[in-house]
Amino acid sequence: MSSSLRVASYNVNGIRAAHRRGFGEWLARRDPDVVALQEVRAPAAAIPEGAFGGLHCVYEPGQIPGRNGVAVLTREAPTAVRTWDGTAVVIAPGQEQHVVEAPPGTLARGISRYATEGRYVEVDLADRPLTVASLYLPKGGLPAELQKPGRMREAPDGGARYERKMHFMDAFARQLARSRKAALAAGRDFLLMGDLNVAHLEHDVRNWRRARQSEGFLPEEREWIDAIIGPRTLVDVLRSHVGPADGPYSWWSWMGEAFAKDVGWRIDYHLATPRLARTAVAAGVDREPSADARVSDHAPVVVDYAT
Template identity: 65%
Template sequence: MLRVATVNVNGIRATHRRGFGDWLATRGCDVVTLQEVRAQADKLPDGAFGDYHAAVDTGDVAGRNGVAVLTRQAPAAVRSWSGTALLAGPGALREVPAPDRVTLARELRAVAGQGRYLEVDLADHPVTVASLYLPKGGLPAELQRPGRMREAPDGGARYRRKMAFMAGFSRYLTRTRRAATAAGREFLLTGDLNIAHTRQDLAAWRRNQQNDGFLPEEREWFGDQLSARTLVDVVRRLHPQEDGPYSWWSWLGRSFATDAGWRLDYHLATPRLARAAVGDSVDRDHHGVRLSDHSPVVVDYDLA
């Protein structure tokens, strides 16, 4: 059995104060992927990754982004967009080259150092696991209304950056998935995609049809990444008729208490691996405490 979890920790220092270390030590995961680590190597809390081997790309902007993949055994290979990664085994992080060739689409070159993507080849299973933090984005200029936005209007700049990222990432995803297949490996993309794909993935879908994260063009892009021959939404396969299970809730109001959430955190697997999924869970809290505004999405894969 291979147990894989993905969680946007929204700052690893904050989530450790809420009990992430205990969750990590007791949940029994073989692989844990993280997004929004938001700490450079010298700012990580003691024991940030427990007794796991950790591959980390913190990104080059302090306090922003950052992804990691934690594994029980040292990974057989690590690929980062920046060409380097931090490794711990377990213990202090050290910077090492991530030399496997990575060809980036033009749209991704400008963000290669931001710490948004990292992938590893597992040493104990023929699986490549990736951690992705896709940009949140924003609204196109024609939908921006100062009175209904939390952020200041930006003329659609954040929206354009997200759409460019998605266009480039789609091509990259096809290449890396095919490379895994050619090497005899299954491929698993995990992480915070910042898109609710269907109406089942968002509780208040009616009033969010013109909000970022549920725009028609974002949802269409998401659907284009999926098919019975390429990648499968694993949790949706396990829950084909259900709303949710949601993985993100605002800290404000009663959205968590009423389960008025969004499903933003995904396992997208090659078809054979998706068929091996035998159970899943969204760990809404840990001993009554929310670890982050996102909750871990845990899936068990029976690889026997």
């Protein structure tokens, strides 16, 4: 094999709203071969007609109305699908839909607690020895000792959201190792994409000093990223490609002038096995030219692999 593969990860913040705002135009213009979506947030039957162009879609909607939902779009129907609850919705070009079995194998300890939340789906591509996964990791919250009433947008919860996120990350690290090793044992590379709701380095947050006591940039969250990446396991493709520069960011608050002033965070990732990561020839974030043109509060992370 010696052909290029354009792959994107995109938290669309609701496919119905994204479709109205121009997701289809982006899809047609960039013409990706594979797209990992997060926060699709729609029943399968409510996905707008033609939302995915001519691509096949494997969708894990979860069972929480209006929340979460992850998908992988591909040019050809994948040869295998895996989700944590064992089923997925397949949407073929033309909008024909059906439910398929998507057995995950043995789940790692702790993951079954999240199986119905629509946070993870993985597929084996039909035209390349590659497993592609889409993840939406919980946003979380602050530990109890950092919660100060009057200085938080959300009501203090005693650290419950923080504890839940940390439990998820602990369980997912074990599940991720299983998925990566299973792909490699079958002769496939592995690519995890998605919204991890964690910025790894100081380069990944515009106002990083202020963010050190914010969810998504806590030391223990950043250490978790340290633990799941490495030169022999998974490579942060965008950071590896652009080097030690500020950004490019992939998320900006809707509030104020965060987008106009590029006060953003990089929380959307391509994490690839080393052999695949080495083939990346271009990597970047498709930041819209103006706030009025935004499709989502996230922008897609796009990588061209010379596979």
